[in-house]
Amino acid sequence: MYRLGLTPWERYGAAGGAQLGTLLDREAKERPTAPGRALDIGCGRGQFTPELARRGWEAVGVDIVPRAIEAARRQGPAEITYVLGDATDLEPAGLGTFDLFLDIGCLQGLDTGQRAAEGRGVTALAAPGATLLILAFGPSRYQRLVEGVSRAQIEAAFPGWEVLSVEDAVTDGLGWPMNQTSPQWYRFRRTAG
Template sequence: MTDVKQHWEERYGQRDRIWSGHVNRWLAEIVAPLAPGRALDLGCGEGGDSLWLAEHGWDVVGVDISDTALGRAAEEAAKRGLTAKVRFVQTNLSESFPDGVFDLVSAQFLQSMVHLDRERIFAAATRAVAVGGVLIVVDHGAAPPWAPPEVHEHRFATLDEVLASIDLGDGTWERLRAEVVERDAVGPDGQAGVLSDNLIVLRRVA
């Protein structure tokens, strides 16, 4: 087990469930008007986004490094009768990337306090987007108010820095959105706060 995988296994082992299970707000907002197709959910965690996409007609591949998280996601997919629409794959995205071409590639908060080769991942992600397809990247722009001190000490990338880290290769892309957005959120112990996110939406046109 690599140090990175161990980190996330320990993180998911802290509670029976880490995330809310709900779809991320920006993903739902952006995907709602799109025609369903094939979707790739990078860093899918316990499957909230993947399951929402499957329920809305998408054929989904959800990828994460944590077997614990993926086990929870697969269990929930079975409960909802979605096993024919969503498949969960364990991989370290810094080392390998799923095969195939997708109409939607989503990286929602694909950030880590341990090693994560985001430039390599984003380069592979752009290659995986079909012509006419969409790439969505959403990052935390700042630490949540309830985060521990070490997270507040962490320097988060700016919107421009995130854009610069996305290698678009030889494709031709239309920038649909690239902005800093805010949302109301609730912390793990019920704390209310306003979070700042970097939101990037790109469509491959050639």
């Protein structure tokens, strides 16, 4: 899609970024310690990763598309680390542990096995009490055009994580048919064990 210049998800930036900022502010307020390390899974060209850094997180973005990672590195800022890697194979990337994980639209494009693999990788890299924020489109009659995932499918990918909240995502800036998919923000906390 990057080669073809077809990146409709990037149009969602302004509206999605504002809501993400609110969620990150809440996360910082509710944490017993200052923001730590955060991993933006499927970061693309780094559209949302700087939002983490602006709020005090040591931000790392990971994506499987070399062209996207190169663009993210060029755009900066320099304090953000961008890594070429696979969301379904995070452990071998040597990324370390994280207090916060962010997945905006990556998980929804994966099949059942790939979602489980992302879940295993996130769990392996999670610091105690880590938080996971996922923005995903829901299943819809437009499934062939816009990938979506149900709450049950998301929860199945992250055993050992507790759902803290599920909130409607804003749809401003989403064109048709993406605005017909009932996007949701899911907030999880890593449980002990």
